[in-house]
Amino acid sequence: MADLRIGVIGIPGKWSTETLADAIESRTGYRRIIDMGEVELNLATQQLLHYGENLCALDALLVKKISATYDPNTLDRLELLRVAESAGVRVFSPALNILRLIDRLSCTVTLRNAGIPMPDTRVTESVDAAIEAVHDFGSAVFKPLYSTKARGMCVLDSQSPAETLEQDIRAFKKDNPMMYLQEKVTLPGRDLGMVFLAGMYLGSYARVSQTDTWNTTINSGGRYAGHEPPDDIIELAQRAQDLFGMDFTTVDVAETERGPVVFEVSAFGGFRGAKEGVGIDAAALYADYVITQVKS
Numbered sequence: 001m002a003d004l005r006i007g008v009i010g011i012p013g014k015w016s017t018e019t020l021a022d023a024i025e026s027r028t029g030y031r032r033i034i035d036m037g038e039v040e041l042n043l044a045t046q047q048l049l050h051y052g053e054n055l056c057a058l059d060a061l062l063v064k065k066i067s068a069t070y071d072p073n074t075l076d077r078l079e080l081l082r083v084a085e086s087a088g089v090r091v092f093s094p095a096l097n098i099l100r101l102i103d104r105l106s107c108t109v110t111l112r113n114a115g116i117p118m119p120d121t122r123v124t125e126s127v128d129a130a131i132e133a134v135h136d137f138g139s140a141v142f143k144p145l146y147s148t149k150a151r152g153m154c155v156l157d158s159q160s161p162a163e164t165l166e167q168d169i170r171a172f173k174k175d176n177p178m179m180y181l182q183e184k185v186t187l188p189g190r191d192l193g194m195v196f197l198a199g200m201y202l203g204s205y206a207r208v209s210q211t212d213t214w215n216t217t218i219n220s221g222g223r224y225a226g227h228e229p230p231d232d233i234i235e236l237a238q239r240a241q242d243l244f245g246m247d248f249t250t251v252d253v254a255e256t257e258r259g260p261v262v263f264e265v266s267a268f269g270g271f272r273g274a275k276e277g278v279g280i281d282a283a284a285l286y287a288d289y290v291i292t293q294v295k296s
Contacts, residue, residue: 004294007032007055009081010064016271016283017064023287024062032058036066036077048084056087060294062286063091063098065268070146074102092290093247100244101267104145104180107244108264116240117261119254120183130169130179134158137183142172145180152176155184185261191254192227193266193273194237197285198247201238204229205270205277224277229253233260241265248286250274 006024010017012033025031032053040049048055055061061084067074081095101107111118122133122140134140135158144152152175156168173179190206206227229237237251240262250270252263274280 004028004060004291005030005032005058006060006062006290006294007034007050007058008062008064009034009036009066011035011068014065019271019283020062020064020286023283024290027287027291034061036080039077039080041080041083043083046083046087048080048087056084056089058084058089060090060092060290062290063093063095063268064271066098066102069151070102070148072146074146075099078102090290090294092286092293093249094245097245098267101246101249101265102146104143104147104264105178108180110243111240111262111265114239114243116236116243117259118182118263119185119261121180122182123178123180125173125178127166127169127173130173130181131162131165133181134165134169137181139184140181141184142169142176142179142181144176145178156181185254185256185258187254187256190225190227191252191263192229192233193250193270193277194229194234194253195250195269195274195278195280195282196237196241196246196248197282198289199238199242201234202282202285203274203278203280204234205273207273224273226278229255236260236262247289248282 006028008021008024010033012035017033021031021033034050038050066077078095078099081091085091124130134156139155139157142154142156190208192204192206194204195202204227206225207222208225209222233253237253240251241249244265248269250266254261271282274282
């Protein structure tokens with residue numbers, strides 16, 4: 001396997017990126033971590049260059065993280081990878097598949113068109129329609145179309161004074177012209193990350209809230225724990241991730257009083273949650289899978 005050259009696209013110094021690069025290096029002897037902010041596309045020569053190295057000459061690229069935060073520029077970075085794919089480089093997961101997940105609205109439309117249960121959701125550019133939705137829901141979570149780990153999200157309540165509610169919605173709309181809002185569902189103190197490799201279910205971890213915050217993310221003080229969901233929830237997550245053809249992903253699921261709902265399918269998947277929550281060495285399993293695919 002020492003002849004394989006497989007690059008890892010991610011954030012240098014970040015745990016998940018470095019762990020995946022370690023796993024690839026230990027198996028192939030080759031190590032290259034690629035920050036897409038340092039990549040140049042030369043369309044005249046059809047080269048995708050990273051510090052002089054043509055990524056189109058590699059055997060494969062693993063996308064662990066395309067950018068530190070999500071925004072429309074993230075989609076442009078993925079477009080660059082399509083040039084490598086055209087040159088015959090295997091990209092895990094394929095760029096177009098990731099593109100469908102980076103935009104929260106694209107992910108949501110795909111899930112709902114397939115009948116996957118989600119929290120009640122409204123999408124609008126109208127402030128009046130957003131106000132009406134908050135009153136219909138009682139409490140609503142406003143979510144940027146491009147974000148991770150609940151960044152930029154806020155909860156607005158119908159009990160707020162009318163003037164305050166309108167001001168808060170307009171403030172959110174300044175950075176989010178297309179407003180995406182969901183009914184705030186009551187969680188049992190946790191939600192689930194359900195791990196899949198090449199469409200095969202590996203296990204689940206829970207993000208357990210340690211505070212009275214409305215979300216369970218690690219950024220908000222949550223912790224990882226093991227969890228064994230029932231078969232019907234595993235089947236739901238399986239159906240959700242089947243829609244996107246990801247090589248590695250996690251499905252975020254919540255158990256609510258009305259039954260399980262899917263929040264999203266991840267563009268990249270949670271290595272740390274899998275490791276700390278349920279003892280799955282996702283980096284090692286992913287590296288082995290990629291090498292097998294490239295060698296076949």
